[in-house]
Each structure stands twice: as structure tokens, then as C-alpha cells.
Amino acid sequence: MSSVLYDTPGPRAKRRNVILSVVFVVLLLLLAWWVWSALDDKGQLEWSLWKPFTQSETWTTYLLPGLGETLKAAALAMVIALPLGAVFGIARLSDHRWVRGVAGTVVEFFRAIPVLLLMLFANEIYARSTDVGTENRPLYAVVTGLVLYNAAVLAEVVRAGILALPKGQTEAAQAVGLRKGQTMTLILLPQAVTAMLPAIVSQLVVIVKDTALGGVMIGFTELLSERATLAANYANVIQSFVIVAIIYIVVNFILTSFASWLEKRLRRSKRSTGAVLGADNIDDINAGEVGGSFATGGEGGGPSGFTFIKKK
Numbered sequence: 001m002s003s004v005l006y007d008t009p010g011p012r013a014k015r016r017n018v019i020l021s022v023v024f025v026v027l028l029l030l031l032a033w034w035v036w037s038a039l040d041d042k043g044q045l046e047w048s049l050w051k052p053f054t055q056s057e058t059w060t061t062y063l064l065p066g067l068g069e070t071l072k073a074a075a076l077a078m079v080i081a082l083p084l085g086a087v088f089g090i091a092r093l094s095d096h097r098w099v100r101g102v103a104g105t106v107v108e109f110f111r112a113i114p115v116l117l118l119m120l121f122a123n124e125i126y127a128r129s130t131d132v133g134t135e136n137r138p139l140y141a142v143v144t145g146l147v148l149y150n151a152a153v154l155a156e157v158v159r160a161g162i163l164a165l166p167k168g169q170t171e172a173a174q175a176v177g178l179r180k181g182q183t184m185t186l187i188l189l190p191q192a193v194t195a196m197l198p199a200i201v202s203q204l205v206v207i208v209k210d211t212a213l214g215g216v217m218i219g220f221t222e223l224l225s226e227r228a229t230l231a232a233n234y235a236n237v238i239q240s241f242v243i244v245a246i247i248y249i250v251v252n253f254i255l256t257s258f259a260s261w262l263e264k265r266l267r268r269s270k271r272s273t274g275a276v277l278g279a280d281n282i283d284d285i286n287a288g289e290v291g292g293s294f295a296t297g298g299e300g301g302g303p304s305g306f307t308f309i310k311k312k
Helices: 011-041 047-054 056-091 097-112 115-129 137-163 167-175 180-217 223-234 237-268 281-286 303-309
Strands: none
Touching: 047 056, 047 223, 047 237, 056 097, 056 137, 056 180, 056 223, 056 237, 097 137, 115 137, 115 180, 137 180, 167 180, 180 223, 180 237, 223 237
């Protein structure tokens, strides 16, 4: 039996794949042994360097407060960026050319600027043009930079989610006399939100990681900057990097697992009428590969598009 995309491996191909897998595992184990030996030779595996992480004081003084600031900045950025991105995403589908032009210019402008540069620029504006204190300024700058960039990305997520719906949804709404604004708010957007949820959660992973940029450059006391203070006090630089990396992995793994579970659940749901935008769609969105106009772009139009007005 063969697939449309590839041929099922034969006996020789299976043996070759097994051999390559074994070789890869052996090389990976050798690399791990080499790293372990190098760390052991330099005394980096001594218990005295790892012991601070078994003490509650280390966590309550450094790691947990830093993690709390990281999650707070990420949560604030997402709460603000999501509605802002929705507004610009819908504006990019407007029938008015000037609205599409303004929204498209804003979105492409902030997508093109690195997040770190946005944070630095926001920090300077808050320092020179506002009364924001030095204690809160780094948080404001980090959140501002994250909001501006991720709102632009989420605008494309919203636009892609609406365009992914079957064309019949728009046609059915027009057939029952709904205006374009009503079609967007009552028919398209609610269904698109369901399709966009996995991609939105995946973008949250990016936001969590990008908060570390503020700690490095503008003094935001997030997890990575607290790690530096911890390492300076206990002289365990490598060990602190390992522990913080594990924390980031755990947090992002939880978010990614939730996004994957949500995506599978939505794909199995009978209520879903369009394609579900998953984590894999973020790269395509950032690359600007999604296009279209106000009308939805699916090929599932026709009479089936009237299912949303069916009464049970």
C-alpha cells in the first residue's frame, strides 16, 4: 500500500532506517558522554554547585519571582495584543481600500521590526516622555514591545482564520439578508475564533520566550535576569543555565501540549466548519503567505454553507 505523498518503505528501506536510527542514537549517547566527561573534568558536576537548587530560599528569592514576572509580562502582552490584533485583522479584510491600506501598513511595519528594538524604543520613550517610574518602566517597555509585534502577527492569524472558513458561510449570510458587518461579527468571527485558538496559544509560547530579551537589555527582572543574580551569588553559572532552561522547557511544553490538545479537539469537533489553524501555520503567517479579500477562501461553499442557520 502506498500513500499519495510517499511510498511505503520496503524491506531494504526499513533495514536502512533501523541502522540509521541506531547510529544516530549511538552518536547521541557518545555526545552526551563527552559533555558529561568535560563537565566532570572541570568540576561542574560537584554537588556544592547544584545544592542551592534543593533549597527553598533559592526558589523563593530568585527563580519563582523571576518566573512570576515572566508570566505576568506574557499575560499582559497577550491580553492587550489579542483584541488589537483582531481589530487590525478584520480591518485588513475591509471593503474600503484606505482601511485595508492603513491596517496593512501598520501590520507589516511592526512585523518587520525586531521585538528587542521595539522594547528599547519603548523604554526610551517612557524614560524621556512619561512619568513612569524606573521600577515599572522595564515591565511597561517589555509589554509594549511584545504587544506591538505580536498584535501584528495575531492580525494575520485573525485574517487567515477568517479566510480559512468555507466560502459558503459568507454566501449563506448574504442570502438571508445579513449586512457585511453582521456577517463578520455574527457568522465569520465566532467560527474563526474556534479555528484560531491553537495558533493563538502557540503564539503565547513565543511571547513567553521573548520576555527574556527585556531582562538582557533593559533590566526587566524576569527569570533569565534573576538567574544572573543567582549565579553571581552561588558561582554556579552553568548549573543555573540548566535549571532555567528546564523551567522554560516545562512552561512551553505545557503551553504547546495544551495547544496540540486543543487543536485535535477542534479537528474532531463536528461544530468546526473550516480549517483549524495550528502551530505549524505561524511560520506561513509570518512569511506573509496568506492572502485574500473579505470573502472567505475555502472551497467548501455551496448549499452546505447554510448549515449555520439550521435549527435543532
